[in-house]
Amino acid sequence: MNLPIHHAMKPGLPFVLGLLVLLGGGACSSSTTYGDPEGVETIDDTFGSTDLLMIAQKMAESFTSTNVWEEERPTIVFGGIRNRTRQHIDTTNITDTIRTRLIQSGKFTVLAGGQGISEIQQEVDYQQSGAVDQAAAVELGKQLGARYVLYGRFTEIKKEDSDTRDRWYKFTLNAVDVQTRVIIWAEEKTFRKTTEKPLLGW
Amino acid sequence: MRRLLRLTPGLLALAALTAPGCQQNTWRNDNLSGNLQFVGDPRIENVVAEEGARIEYTEADLPVFQVDLRNLMDDQEARVQWRAVWYDGRGIQINDPARVWHPVILPARGSIPIRSIAPHEDAVRCEIQVQLLNPIE
Numbered sequence: 001m002n003l004p005i006h007h008a009m010k011p012g013l014p015f016v017l018g019l020l021v022l023l024g025g026g027a028c029s030s031s032t033t034y035g036d037p038e039g040v041e042t043i044d045d046t047f048g049s050t051d052l053l054m055i056a057q058k059m060a061e062s063f064t065s066t067n068v069w070e071e072e073r074p075t076i077v078f079g080g081i082r083n084r085t086r087q088h089i090d091t092t093n094i095t096d097t098i099r100t101r102l103i104q105s106g107k108f109t110v111l112a113g114g115q116g117i118s119e120i121q122q123e124v125d126y127q128q129s130g131a132v133d134q135a136a137a138v139e140l141g142k143q144l145g146a147r148y149v150l151y152g153r154f155t156e157i158k159k160e161d162s163d164t165r166d167r168w169y170k171f172t173l174n175a176v177d178v179q180t181r182v183i184i185w186a187e188e189k190t191f192r193k194t195t196e197k198p199l200l201g202w
Numbered sequence: 203m204r205r206l207l208r209l210t211p212g213l214l215a216l217a218a219l220t221a222p223g224c225q226q227n228t229w230r231n232d233n234l235s236g237n238l239q240f241v242g243d244p245r246i247e248n249v250v251a252e253e254g255a256r257i258e259y260t261e262a263d264l265p266v267f268q269v270d271l272r273n274l275m276d277d278q279e280a281r282v283q284w285r286a287v288w289y290d291g292r293g294i295q296i297n298d299p300a301r302v303w304h305p306v307i308l309p310a311r312g313s314i315p316i317r318s319i320a321p322h323e324d325a326v327r328c329e330i331q332v333q334l335l336n337p338i339e
Contacts (some may be wrong), residue, residue, distance in 0.1 A: 036303075038285060038302050039303055040304075042305075049302075053300050056299075060321070061318070097299055097300050100300075101299050104297065104321060105264075105323075106322060107262070
């Protein structure tokens with residue numbers, strides 16, 4: 001039986017509409033899973049979690065395994081890490097992990113700096129406000145001074161052509177003796193990330 | 203039967219020595235020990251093998267374990283990842299806030315040393331885990 005063309009098309013319309021609804025629904029739904037926080041992340045060539053942890057581990061391993069300190073348990077404080085890459089990178093995220101590992105090693109006395117000092121000052125001010133029993137208040141002038149300050153720099157060299165984008169990263173950390181200005185320890189971590197550009201888009 | 207039982211440990215040891223991918227030794231130095239463990243996809247055993255290893259103390263009295271990884275393939279690079287897990291004398295895992303899987307590319311027939319320094323001086327045993335590179339993409 002030969003049906004007119006518009007008869008043959010009719011059953012297809014609900015099917016197409018249903019397909020659009022399904023596709024639309026799929027596009028609106030999301031799927032979230034937990035992943036391995038230690039896993040290698042290669043979503044793109046920008047700075048990522050694997051890079052942060054590799055840097056922190058290399059720095060902490062080198063720092064804890066050296067024996068250049070004059071004291072048995074050196075007193076250290078973290079200064080700043082200058083971000084000289086073209087990316088927005090929270091470098092305190094890196095020093096936080098290094099600091100945690102150094103504290104947990106039990107080999108250093110790590111002093112609060114930056115944010116920690118302002119938190120301490122706020123508490124000291126409150127204790128001196130008259131609201132706190134002075135017998136329970138901390139004694140002023142008893143804070144330790146750091147013998148060594150850690151500071152560093154994070155840089156990148158970026159190159160690209162029509163097919164590839166390449167980023168070479170270098171993280172440098174130094175420990176300087178506050179008393180003498182001598183840099184008594186330094187370590188670097190370098191790594192390269194390369195992305196093949198897709199044929200379309202970018 | 204009794205003779206077979208006597209031979210069995212020797213045969214098992216021989217099999218362990220000759221079977222491909224089973225050359226995972228435990229390296230010892232006084233109270234320290236370290237070993238390399240393949241995890242994940244078992245095809246890793248056809249891709250890389252461990253060579254020499256050493257475990258000792260650094261000058262700051264922290265254990266350091268180093269093992270050489272060799273690419274078994276003649277004509278292509280091997281992409282693997284590794285991480286180190288340290289244990290104390292009671293067998294309790296020592297926390298390492300910076301622990302991470304390290305991606306490694308081994309050239310064809312090439313080898314590289316991988317090294318881990320313990321996060322705490324209580325560490326006495328290191329297990330380096332190696333698996334095929336399976337990145338989060």
